[in-house]
Amino acid sequence: MAFTFVVPPELSAKEPPERRGIRRDQVRLLVIDRAAGRIEHTRFDKVGDYLRAGDLLVFNSSRTLPASLRGCECSASHGPCMEVRLAERLPDGSWLALLLCEQGDPFSCGLRAGMQIEFAEGLAATVLERDANIPRLWKLGFSISGTELVDLIYRLGKPIRYEYISAPWDLDYYQTVYATEPGSAEMPSAGRAFTWKLLLDLKRRGIDIAYIILHAGLSSYMDEEEYFVSRITAQKINRTREGAGRIIAVGTTVVRALESAASENGSVTEAHGYTRLKIDRHHKLRCVEGLLTGLHEPEASHLDLLSAFLPAEQIHVAYREAVARRYLWHEFGDLNLIL
Amino acid sequence: MFCRMSKLAGKNILITGASQGLGREMALRFAREGAAALSLVARHPDKLNVVRDDVLKIAPKIDIVAIEADVSKPRDIERIAATTLARFKGQLDVLVNNASTIGPSPMPFLLDYPVEDFREVLDTNLIGPFLLIKNALPAMIERGGSIINVTSDAGQVGYPGWGAYGISKFGLEGMSQTWASELQETGVRINWVDPGSMNTAMHRAAEPEEDPSEWANPADVTDVFVFLGSDESKGLTGKRFQAQENWKAELNHEERKAKKI
Numbered sequence: 001m002a003f004t005f006v007v008p009p010e011l012s013a014k015e016p017p018e019r020r021g022i023r024r025d026q027v028r029l030l031v032i033d034r035a036a037g038r039i040e041h042t043r044f045d046k047v048g049d050y051l052r053a054g055d056l057l058v059f060n061s062s063r064t065l066p067a068s069l070r071g072c073e074c075s076a077s078h079g080p081c082m083e084v085r086l087a088e089r090l091p092d093g094s095w096l097a098l099l100l101c102e103q104g105d106p107f108s109c110g111l112r113a114g115m116q117i118e119f120a121e122g123l124a125a126t127v128l129e130r131d132a133n134i135p136r137l138w139k140l141g142f143s144i145s146g147t148e149l150v151d152l153i154y155r156l157g158k159p160i161r162y163e164y165i166s167a168p169w170d171l172d173y174y175q176t177v178y179a180t181e182p183g184s185a186e187m188p189s190a191g192r193a194f195t196w197k198l199l200l201d202l203k204r205r206g207i208d209i210a211y212i213i214l215h216a217g218l219s220s221y222m223d224e225e226e227y228f229v230s231r232i233t234a235q236k237i238n239r240t241r242e243g244a245g246r247i248i249a250v251g252t253t254v255v256r257a258l259e260s261a262a263s264e265n266g267s268v269t270e271a272h273g274y275t276r277l278k279i280d281r282h283h284k285l286r287c288v289e290g291l292l293t294g295l296h297e298p299e300a301s302h303l304d305l306l307s308a309f310l311p312a313e314q315i316h317v318a319y320r321e322a323v324a325r326r327y328l329w330h331e332f333g334d335l336n337l338i339l
Numbered sequence: 340m341f342c343r344m345s346k347l348a349g350k351n352i353l354i355t356g357a358s359q360g361l362g363r364e365m366a367l368r369f370a371r372e373g374a375a376a377l378s379l380v381a382r383h384p385d386k387l388n389v390v391r392d393d394v395l396k397i398a399p400k401i402d403i404v405a406i407e408a409d410v411s412k413p414r415d416i417e418r419i420a421a422t423t424l425a426r427f428k429g430q431l432d433v434l435v436n437n438a439s440t441i442g443p444s445p446m447p448f449l450l451d452y453p454v455e456d457f458r459e460v461l462d463t464n465l466i467g468p469f470l471l472i473k474n475a476l477p478a479m480i481e482r483g484g485s486i487i488n489v490t491s492d493a494g495q496v497g498y499p500g501w502g503a504y505g506i507s508k509f510g511l512e513g514m515s516q517t518w519a520s521e522l523q524e525t526g527v528r529i530n531w532v533d534p535g536s537m538n539t540a541m542h543r544a545a546e547p548e549e550d551p552s553e554w555a556n557p558a559d560v561t562d563v564f565v566f567l568g569s570d571e572s573k574g575l576t577g578k579r580f581q582a583q584e585n586w587k588a589e590l591n592h593e594e595r596k597a598k599k600i
Binding site (some may be wrong): 063065147172204 | 404406413414416417419422424425426428429476477478480481521524525
């Protein structure tokens with residue numbers, strides 16, 4: 001989308017809301033009413049005012065991994081050390097990862113197939129091959145697998161931290177309150193503002209809740225992603241669609257999973273698959289009618305995804321207002337509800 | 340083996356402090372009762388692996404994971420939850436907060452209690468369970484689940500010398516009540532059990548001059564934990580149990596009373 005605007009650096013959320021002196025559910029909320037073409041500004045804990053009994057909120061319950069590991073090339077001459085950012089676990093048990101050299105140019109580590117990388121606590125990995133679709137990513141085979149590998153990743157890893165983040169916040173800050181299975185390289189952050197109190201309040205008001213799992217990869221290198229839609233969630237979605245309720249996706253990952261799992265007529269069945277679905281203005285939404293999401297950068301593919309919901313011009317107007325009103329961007333920032 | 344019902348069939352269960360004493364006996368008993376999966380947590384990997392092997396002798400097909408971790412460390416709690424939920428595909432039915440420490444032995448009076456030890460006891464016995472419940476809850480809230488906290492009569496009576504331990508159990512019982520009321524409208528229930536005096540390494544260390552032969556064998560107090568973990572206790576939340584008293588009769592009595600009203 002040819003869509004240009006500038007996010008001033010001071011509008012990047014540098015710390016979690018709880019460390020800016022507000023609660024996690026007190027971030028700001030920009031509401032876009034698509035039908036009325038209206039924009040409203042409110043606070044996230046009032047999100048219930050925009051929802052109706054019968055609506056279904058669908059969350060991504062993937063848990064954030066401490067996906068940043070430090071390793072060094074294992075060779076007689078002590079090879080370079082690097083930050084290994086795990087992006088995604090592949091069906092064969094290997095991992096796609098971004099390997100960034102600690103010294104000099106981050107891409108100068110001389111990566112090649114067969115290279116051995118050593119981590120702490122006896123963990124090792126072999127560089128297998130370059131990814132066919134995203135050349136910056138490499139396939140890694142670890143020396144252990146399964147639960148043992150998960151255990152070691154949680155012992156050794158740190159959450160991936162981008163340059164605008166002010167301090168190495170603990171992994172806990174990178175989790176939604178409802179996260180279950182680990183697997184996301186980056187936090188599925190659109191749902192971060194929800195507290196259990198708010199979720200239980202919404203339920204009491206007749207707004208139902210369902211979960212999918214899509215382990216979010218590195219957003220700058222999004223390609224194929226694995227997703228799960230449970231039978232309970234599929235049933236809830238179909239029941240909501242039969243009634244007058246709306247399916248509201250919490251996060252772009254949920255849009256991707258549900259639109260991948262939905263049939264032509266929008267109904268959903270239990271599913272486990274890998275999706276390469278690209279959602280942009282050409283995509284006709286089958287199942288999802290509303291979206292809660294963060295504020296995205298001008299180049300982000302997430303922004304393309306928004307144009308499946310509303311015309312670029314309407315997004316542009318909303319984003320101009322968000323900049324003017326000093327909304328905060330990124331995973332610890334403010335939110336945008338599109339209905 | 341005689342024919343019996345599998346009371347815990349299909350259940351995924353997490354037990355802390357599973358390498359010895361009551362935790363070990365619960366693991367073995369839950370395996371006998373047909374649990375589908377066990378996640379066993381303890382600080383000492385050698386003893387923990389022995390329990391894992393013993394469980395596998397009873398139930399060769401059980402899905403079992405042994406996690407070496409210290410519940411007093413928040414980072415370890417996150418790892419326990421992540422590893423368990425990765426293994427159980429995000430589904431947990433029962434959480435037993437059993438791990439606890441008595442602190443320095445012999446147990447000092449509060450007046451003499453070093454603050455570092457006091458903190459360590461609270462970290463293990465109170466903050467650990469708090470964080471583990473927080474981390475495990477998302478895996479239970481949709482399908483329902485049962486949380487069981489292990490307490491002590493020192494959590495109701497301020498015995499001299501039981502300083503930080505007793506205070507941590509008072510806290511655990513209070514916290515359990517708050518959880519029970521906050522979770523009332525969800526399918527997650529929480530109850531707490533005083534196992535009574537047991538002949539365990541921890542109890543022998545706490546009261547070295549007492550005669551441990553008078554105390555119960557931890558294997559003999561596991562009935563109430565099976566009951567609370569199973570669907571038999573569905574709908575039951577916010578209650579304290581004493582494992583060595585006639586809790587079944589008490590429950591029946593209460594049920595009858597409730598029906599009369």
